[in-house]
Each structure stands twice: as structure tokens, then as C-alpha cells.
Amino acid sequence: RQGGRRTDNMMASWNNNRKIKGVLLDISGVLFESGAGVPIDGSVEAVKRLQSAGLPVRFCTNETTMTRNMLTEKLHRLGFSMKDEEIFPPIPAVCKVLQKRNLRPHLLVHPTAALDFEGIDTLNPNCVVLGDATAEFTYHNLNKAFQALMSMEKPILFSLGMGRYYKEEEELVLDVGPFAKALEFAADVKAEIVGKPSETFFSSVLEDMGVSPENAVMVGDDIVSDVGGAQACGMLGIQVRTGKFRPQDESHPKVKPDSFADNLLAAVDLILQASK
Known part of the structure; x- marks a missing residue:
């Protein structure tokens, strides 16, 4: 243990071959527990x-229940210091895609997050955008999204992330992924993922940092979307034992993190060792 925190040995590839030049951090479950009004112990110090x-640090999130500006303000209130442009949520990214491809979305997103779609044409939709709509995931609303897809000659479905669940106020709750899978099945369409674990999403963050994948590390609480997605792009992945982490993640059949750390502060100990 270091300072009361347990840290695990990294794989040989971490110590022998990698020099860390850029860091990607998940937000919910790493900086603060979703639904909680306080940061996770040590996380403010870790970011500093x-x-x-x-x-260079970028904050990568699949958060779609609030605007990016609202999220920045929340993090500032919790004691973190970062700029708006250092936070990478899916909605600004999907808006760029919509504009580039001249797409008009049928939106099934959280009402608050809908503010980030201001200026996007939603008349006569030719695609569907699905975010974490929480209580808006009613049968009626899902059916409307399904009907929109079925009315299209070439249906296009965007899912803002593909998370299975997250932790909110000590309980696990459904994320956007299960609802995206329902629409995929019903409409016989494959969703385009904007957000983690999409390689396109991670690549855009790395490009913004000016760091190559082999010199970057992702720290997250989601072993599949955070760690697995980062590793698939060539980055290192550290799994923290906070947020949605469960003990069975340590024996996950497909994803093997480069390290586990009790929290972000312990992960930063490892990262700084590998950045020298």
C-alpha cells in the first residue's frame, strides 16, 4: 500500500514500453459518484x-442527462478545475456528425440535454439519436423512435454510448445500451456508437491532445466501455474500484485491465511513475 491505498503491479508492457504523455479520465464513478454531491475521496487532488x-488531461464521459456547460459547472462546484473544451461528452460529437452528413434526428434524449441540440434541424427526421433519457424511456417514446426508424428507407440509429448500467445513489440503474439494443433488434439496424467505447470517439480525444494511443492511458470504472474500449484503440487502461466497479470485474472473461487501483488518486501514483 502507498499512503493507505493499495496499488497493483502493472503489466510488463506498462513499465517497460510505455511513457505516458496524456491521460483520459472518466467522470461519473471516477471523479464523483453519480447522484452524489461530493467528489470521491482524493479525486480533486489527483486531477491537480x-x-x-x-x-494533458481530457475528461471523457457518456453523460447525456445534462449539457456540457452544466457538467463543467457541476465539476467546478465540486472543486475540480478544467475548461469546457477539455470535457468530451457524446452530444457535441454527434451534432458534428449530423451536420456533416446532413441528417435530421428524431431525438430520444433527456430533456435537459436536448439544449445541446439547439440549431440542429429535427423536422422530417432521417435518423434517430438515442441518449440516456432516464425517465423518458417509456414504451410510448421508444415506440415513437422505433416507428421513425421503420419509416426510413435507410434507417440510421445513433446511440450516445453503449453502457449497460451505471451506479446512482448506491443502486445500479439501466444505461442507454439496453434501449439501443431493443431498437437494433426491433428495427433490424446496427447502431452507430458516438461515445465510449467507440474507437472514433477515443481517436478524436487523442487527436485533440496531440498524443498517440501508445502514450495514453484511460482511467475508468466501466471495465468494458472505459478500459476495454481504450485498450482496443491501443491505449492502456486502468480500472478503479469506485463507481460501478464490482469485485467480479477482476476476473472479467474478456477485458484484462493493465492495472487496478483503489481510486483515482492511486491510479495517478501509477501514471506519474510512468510519465517520467
């Missing part, structure tokens, strides 16, 4: 240590 070390 990374920033003080001169490492």
Missing part, C-alpha cells in the same frame, strides 16, 4: 497532481 505534472 496530473495538471501540475504538465500532463
Whole structure:
């Protein structure tokens, strides 16, 4: 243990072959517990240590229940320091895709997050965009999205992330993924994922940082979307034992993190060792 925190040995590839030049951090479950009004112990200090070390840090989230500006303000209230443009949620990314491809979405998203779609043409939809709509995931609303897809000659479905669940106020709750899978099955369409674990999403973050995948690390609480998605792009992945982490993640059949850490502060200990 270091300072009362347990840290695990990294795989040989971490210590021998990689020099960390950029860090990607999940937000919910890493910086703060979803639904909680306080940061996870040590997380504010951990972010400050990374920033003080001169490492570029980007905050990667599939959060779609609030606007990016609202999320930035919430993080500032919790004591974190970052700029709007250092936070990468899916909605600004999907808006760029919609504009580039001249697409008009039928939106099934959280009412608050809908503000980030201001200026996007939604008349006569030729695609569906699905976010974490929480209580808006009613039969009526899902059926409307299904009917929109079925009315299209070439249906296009965007899912803002593909998470299975997350933790909110000590309970696990359904994320957007199960609802996206329902629409995929019903409409016989494959969703285009915008957000984690999409390689396109991670690549856009790395490009913004000016860091290559082999010199970057992702820290997250979701072993599939955070760690698995990052590793599939060539990055290192650290799984923290906070947020939605469950003990069975340590024996996941498909994803093997480069390290586990009790929390973000312990993960930063490892990262700073590998950045020298």
C-alpha cells in the first residue's frame, strides 16, 4: 500500500514500453459518484497532481442527462478545475456528425440535454439519436423512435454510448445500451456508437491532445466501455474500484485491465511513475 491505498503491479508492457504523455479520465464513478454531491475521496487532488505534472488531461464521459456547460459547472462546484473544451461528452460529437452528413434526428434524449441540440434541424427526421433519457424511456417514446426508424428507407440509429448500467445513489440503474439494443433488434439496424467505447470517439480525444494511443492511458470504472474500449484503440487502461466497479470485474472473461487501483488518486501514483 502507498499512503493507505493499495496499488497493483502493472503489466510488463506498462513499465517497460510505455511513457505516458496524456491521460483520459472518466467522470461519473471516477471523479464523483453519480447522484452524489461530493467528489470521491482524493479525486480533486489527483486531477491537480496530473495538471501540475504538465500532463494533458481530457475528461471523457457518456453523460447525456445534462449539457456540457452544466457538467463543467457541476465539476467546478465540486472543486475540480478544467475548461469546457477539455470535457468530451457524446452530444457535441454527434451534432458534428449530423451536420456533416446532413441528417435530421428524431431525438430520444433527456430533456435537459436536448439544449445541446439547439440549431440542429429535427423536422422530417432521417435518423434517430438515442441518449440516456432516464425517465423518458417509456414504451410510448421508444415506440415513437422505433416507428421513425421503420419509416426510413435507410434507417440510421445513433446511440450516445453503449453502457449497460451505471451506479446512482448506491443502486445500479439501466444505461442507454439496453434501449439501443431493443431498437437494433426491433428495427433490424446496427447502431452507430458516438461515445465510449467507440474507437472514433477515443481517436478524436487523442487527436485533440496531440498524443498517440501508445502514450495514453484511460482511467475508468466501466471495465468494458472505459478500459476495454481504450485498450482496443491501443491505449492502456486502468480500472478503479469506485463507481460501478464490482469485485467480479477482476476476473472479467474478456477485458484484462493493465492495472487496478483503489481510486483515482492511486491510479495517478501509477501514471506519474510512468510519465517520467
